Amino acid sequence: MLRLMSSVAVIFCAGFTVLVDGSSWWSLAMNPLLIPEAYIIGGQPLCSQLTGLSTGQRKLCQLYQDHMQFIGAGAQTGISECQHQFGQRRWNCSTVDNSSVFGRVLHTGSRETAFTFAISAAGVVNAVSRACREGELSSCGCSRAARPKDLPRDWLWGGCGDNLNYGYRFSKEFVDAREREKTFAKGSVESARLLMNLHNNEAGRRIASDLAHVSCKCHGVSGSCSLKTCWLQIADFRRVGDALKEKYDSAAAMKLNSRGKLVQVHSKFNSPTSNDLVYIEPSPDYCIENKTSGSLGTQGRLCNKTSEGMDGCALMCCGRGYDQYKVQLVERCHCKFHWCCYVRCKRCSRTVDQFVCK
Structure with a gap:
């Protein structure tokens, strides 16, 4: 069970930036300090050397230092999958540099930003869940998920599965920490963006969780499969990317109502669920280069x-x-x-x- 110590209190910060100078926890994906061969506890504290962490994320880093290389791996998985899904589109999920990752594009509350937040949160779920199973983390182990009701009686349940429950909860604590530290005037554009980010983070985690499946191994003489041992296994991340790409295509345009809640712009459509992506601003014009919006344009693209x-x-x-x-x-x-x-x-x-x- 994930227990966060009382020192990890929510810190409220004045002012609003979606990304401070483009800095974000996504930069962990490219941080050489988190390469396994270079990951050494001791000397100068690791967490003080990592850029892009918010106050709450830095405190989580101090408490769960061994998790950081898997947070970075999850971020890298999300970035790579984003570039696969959008490789043939005008916006191709290009990284700009090691500090900004996606540049100014994410300053806009567009559907591209929605996808990026979701796929990154899902990447952390998968990376941490698998690290638990492989014994890489001190605070978790194999999955203790309940036996599925539809599993045949003579199949054994309890193989060492991916700890999806822990991965989901740690992703929620770490990834959402940056957003939860912010405070804005009720009804402001910034508060709408905050709600949008939190919703899409959760959508990514839920898709990753929903796609987890039961995997089994046969036992028996000469491959007779007279007995099976089964466990919970995270889905191949390409399936997660495909599912979130479908959610991107059907993402719902949202706005703030008078009570400071996100509601759908087009009320004739069904309200989005917790698994759907939402956005609050139209996408920039990705046809031409625009340094203000962060669009790289398509000149020179194959x-x-x-x-x-x-x-x-x-x-x-x-x-x-x-x-x-x-x-x-x-x-x-x-x-x-x-x-x-x-x-x-x-x-x-x-x-x-x-x-x-x-």
């Missing part, structure tokens, strides 16, 4: 001439047209397996057409 989708030159280049280039690719080919035990390949070159947005 596009697919034959595609009618978002990766197609018509949509990717926003009507500006594209240039065609001949590019020589060198790749491995004619690979053969040699006993024992290596593969030897030749190197082949071929000329291909590439299309780049003007």
Whole structure:
């Protein structure tokens, strides 16, 4: 059970910044201090060297220092999945530098920001849950989830499963700490953004939790599978990314009502659930570079001439047209397996057409 000591009180800070100079706990994904080989407790305190942590997150770091490399791993998983899901779109989830990660784009309460908060929170759930199972953390171990009611009676329950309960709760404490430390005037734009961030963090965690499944291993003579041992296992993160991408496509536009609550702009639609993504501002124009909004534009991006989708030159280049280039690719080919035990390949070159947005 996750117990946070009384020293981890909620700290309220005056003023509002979504990201201070772009700094965020997401920068842990690229922090060399959290590379396992470099992770050493002692000397200069680790938590004082990590940038991007809020006051509450720094206190959690001090109490759960061994968790930090998995927080970083979860952030990196979220960033990588975001870049996979949006790789062929105008906004491709590009990182800007080691301190800002996503740059000024996240200063806008858009649906892209909603997805980024959700996928990052989900990444922490998965990383911490798996670390518990593997015995990497001192405060948790294998899952103690209850036996599913529909599991056949003769199947054993209690294999060492991913500790999803702990991963969910630690993600909630750590990821939400930055938002919960802020205080704003009721009804302000800043308070709407705070509620939006907390909602999307929770949506990411719930999707990661809902997609966890029962995994089993057979026992018996000659693979007879006369007995099975089963446990709870987190889903492959690609499934989490796919599910959240669907939530992004159907994200609900929200606004603050007179009581300071987020309500749907279009009341004729069903209200979003805790598993849905929400946003409060329209997306920036990602077609052209805009340093104020953080848009990198699509000039110089590769596009697919034959595609009618978002990766197609018509949509990717926003009507500006594209240039065609001949590019020589060198790749491995004619690979053969040699006993024992290596593969030897030749190197082949071929000329291909590439299309780049003007």
